[in-house]
Amino acid sequence: xxxxQKTIEIEVLRYNPETDKEPHRQVFEVPFTDDMSVLQGVQYxxxxxxxxxxxRWSCRMAICGSCGMMINGExxxxxxxxxxxxxxxxxxxxxxxxxxxxxxxxxGMEGFIEKLESIQPYIIPKxxxxxxQGEYLQTPEQLNAYxxxxxxxxxLLCYAACPQFGLNSSFVGPAAIALLHRYNVDSRDGGKxxxxxxxxxxxxxxxxxxxxxxxxxxxxHVDPANAVNQNKTNSAMDYFLRFLAPKGGAK
Amino acid sequence: MLQRRHPWRQxxxxxxxxxxxxFWTRRRGEEAARFAKAAAAxxxxxxxxxxxxxxxxxxxxxxxxxxxxxxxxxxxxxAQTMEDGCGIYRLAxxxxxxxxxxxxxxxxxxxxxxxxxxxVWNTEWLLAIxxxxxxxxxxxxxxxxxxxxxxxxxHQRLDGFEQRDxxxxxxxxxxxxxxxxxxxxxxxxxxxxxxxxxxxxYGAAGEKAEQERKASHV
Numbered sequence: 141x142x143x144x145q146k147t148i149e150i151e152v153l154r155y156n157p158e159t160d161k162e163p164h165r166q167v168f169e170v171p172f173t174d175d176m177s178v179l180q181g182v183q184y185x186x187x188x189x190x191x192x193x194x195x196r197w198s199c200r201m202a203i204c205g206s207c208g209m210m211i212n213g214e215x216x217x218x219x220x221x222x223x224x225x226x227x228x229x230x231x232x233x234x235x236x237x238x239x240x241x242x243x244x245x246x247x248g249m250e251g252f253i254e255k256l257e258s259i260q261p262y263i264i265p266k267x268x269x270x271x272x273q274g275e276y277l278q279t280p281e282q283l284n285a286y287x288x289x290x291x292x293x294x295x296l297l298c299y300a301a302c303p304q305f306g307l308n309s310s311f312v313g314p315a316a317i318a319l320l321h322r323y324n325v326d327s328r329d330g331g332k333x334x335x336x337x338x339x340x341x342x343x344x345x346x347x348x349x350x351x352x353x354x355x356x357x358x359x360x361h362v363d364p365a366n367a368v369n370q371n372k373t374n375s376a377m378d379y380f381l382r383f384l385a386p387k388g389g390a391k
Numbered sequence: 392m393l394q395r396r397h398p399w400r401q402x403x404x405x406x407x408x409x410x411x412x413x414f415w416t417r418r419r420g421e422e423a424a425r426f427a428k429a430a431a432a433x434x435x436x437x438x439x440x441x442x443x444x445x446x447x448x449x450x451x452x453x454x455x456x457x458x459x460x461x462x463x464x465x466x467x468x469x470a471q472t473m474e475d476g477c478g479i480y481r482l483a484x485x486x487x488x489x490x491x492x493x494x495x496x497x498x499x500x501x502x503x504x505x506x507x508x509x510x511v512w513n514t515e516w517l518l519a520i521x522x523x524x525x526x527x528x529x530x531x532x533x534x535x536x537x538x539x540x541x542x543x544x545x546h547q548r549l550d551g552f553e554q555r556d557x558x559x560x561x562x563x564x565x566x567x568x569x570x571x572x573x574x575x576x577x578x579x580x581x582x583x584x585x586x587x588x589x590x591x592x593y594g595a596a597g598e599k600a601e602q603e604r605k606a607s608h609v
Contacts, residue, residue, distance in 0.1 A: 158509050187463030191515040192507035243512035 145171045148227050150181050152193065153234035155241045163241060166190075167230070172223045178233060179207050179218035182245070195245035202359050205293030208300070209245055210234040215300035215357045236300040238309065252296060255312050258338060259320040264331030282327040289322035289367055291360040298354035298364050304347045311347040312338060314354035314364030321367035324374075336378050345371045452523075453516045458504030462518050465496055465503065469522075469529055472496075477533055482550045486537040493530045494573055500526060530573055535564035538576045543588075557588060 147169050155163040168185045176184075179197055186193045197207040200219045207218045212232050223231065239247035269276070298314035299305050305313050312320075320339065324332045339345050348368045355365040476489025500523060507515040541556035542548045562581050566574035592600045 156509055157511055186515070188461065191462065191505065192509070192513075194507075194512040194514050243509075246512050 146173075146227065147171045148181070148223050149230040150178075150185065150223075151230055151232040152182070152185070152244070153232075153241075154193070154244050155235075156192075156243060163235075170223075172227075174222075174224045176223050177219050178209070178211055178216075178221045178223060178231065181223050181231075182218060182233065193245075194243045203293065205295030205359075208236050208295040208297050210237055210300065215297040217295060217297070217359050220359065236296055238300055238302070238306045239296070247296070249296070251309060252294070252299065252313075252316070255316040256294075256319070259312070259316050259323075259335060260331055261319050261323065263323060263326060263329045264334070266328060266330030276328045278327055285325045285327070286322045289318045289325075289362055289364075292319055292322075292362050292364075293360055295359060297357045297359065301353040301357045303351055303353070304349055308343075308347060310343045312343050312345075314368060315362075317345060317371060318362050318364040318367040321371060336375070339371050340375045340378060345369075345375055348372070449520055452503070452519050453505050453508060453513070455505075458502050460499050460502045460504060462503060462505075462515065462522055465500060466518075466522055466525070469493065469496055469526060473529055473533070477536055479545050480547050480549050481536060482548070483537065484550075486533060489533045490530070490537055490573065493526060493533055497526050497530070527568070527574075531566040534574055534576050535566055539564060544591075555588065555590070561588065 149167055150170050151165055151167045153163050154160070154166050168189050170181045170184050170189075172181060172184075177200070179200060182193065182195055183197070186195075195207070195209070195218075197219070198204040199206070202217050202220045205217070208215060209218045210216075210233065211218060211221050212226065213234075215236060218233065233245065235241045235245045235247050239249075239251075242248045292315050294315060296315065302311075302314055305311050317339070320335050323329050324335055345368050348365075350365065350369060352365045354368075355363045358364060472489045472492040476485040476487075476492075503519055503522070505516050505519050507513050536546060539546060539560055540548070540552045541560045542553050543555050543560065547553075562578040565577050565579050567577070569575050590600060
């Protein structure tokens with residue numbers, strides 16, 4: 141370590157369910173260079189200062205969606221947030237807001253996984269198709285209708301950003317609704333009627349108060365707020381359809 | 392390290408694959424059932440003993456105290472010595488140094504310290520388990536490379552073995568685990584079906600080789 145080595149203070153919210161009654165803060169002095177991400181700072185702590193610090197990470201390049209944390213109170217991927225942007229002040233890292241803490245910076249994801257399963261995140265074919273008929277064809281327009289909403293990496297930053305999810309954790313929430321929308325507007329899919337039940341439900345889109353912070357923090361520009369709010373319209377249409385068309389609308 | 396569930400990431404076409412898998416799984420399942428009915432019962436006491444030995448070794452990494460080696464230090468030294476000795480261009484001297492260094496690291500690993508004694512999301516323990524296996528793999532690579540006295544593919548020697556040697560080395564290196572020591576290296580036969588070994592040439596030499604190849608096929 142050279143004399144000119146800069147160090148930054150990283151304050152970490154720690155929690156070990158086996159020994160701690162509640163989360164507490166711990167501050168580490170971390171030597172850093174300008175190219176170091178917050179994730180690398182946290183890794184330095186684990187490697188050289190305290191091996192018991194636990195956090196999720198994998199790709200280090202904003203692809204896998206594992207390393208989301210609250211960084212100075214804002215949800216962000218720690219791999220694409222840089223220590224130099226906080227220096228010389230202290231940087232504070234905490235587990236993603238609105239989720240139960242399993243250990244240190246690791247949150248429990250079960251609730252989200254259940255929501256993902258509930259939206260039936262796969263193509264429910266519109267019509268039976270045999271192998272001999274070959275692959276589905278789509279026009280660029282048809283692809284364009286859903287492509288943006290298929291870029292989600294399930295990092296859960298949008299849930300940590302969503303005040304309504306914070307108030308009511310049964311809200312299906314931004315990422316899951318964006319993905320629901322992705323399948324509903326796919327020209328190959330015929331499952332919309334099934335999924336609309338969830339859109340219209342108590343835990344559906346009308347929990348959203350159009351704050352839009354979810355889209356702001358999304359590292360993949362999925363714009364979940366757009367998907368959620370398009371589905372408020374869809375839900376309203378669905379409601380009226382049930383009076384107009386014999387088979388229209390969800391139950 | 393992370394097994395994340397991505398059920399929604401099914402690309403089109405997966406359904407066909409799933410059907411094929413179901414079909415073959417059923418066939419294999421039926422075969423397995425026939426085998427299970429005919430075969431004698433395994434020795435479950437012996438299996439349990441083996442499993443317990445593995446468990447004891449792994450849990451021991453976490454429960455022991457007083458170790459003085461940091462996981463990250465060993466891991467970084469391992470990575471550096473692999474860079475030094477087992478890059479693309481290789482020399483016996485540096486490969487030998489890498490082998491020696493890996494032996495040293497395996498020895499030092501016995502003194503590894505896992506600070507985290509908890510049982511919830513203990514990723515430090517996981518890193519220790521991984522490191523031990525990484526050292527085994529590194530030894531396999533380094534010792535196999537040292538014994539391979541020829542150049543082939545990404546294994547390019549600059550110390551008198553610059554040529555490919557199909558007579559002595561058109562074979563698979565096999566590393567055998569040896570308790571308390573480096574792996575024993577021997578060789579197994581290679582079965583080549585379509586892609587015969589050849590010189591990888593580029594530029595003018597590559598064009599010439601390509602022309603010769605075409606001419607020989609006429």
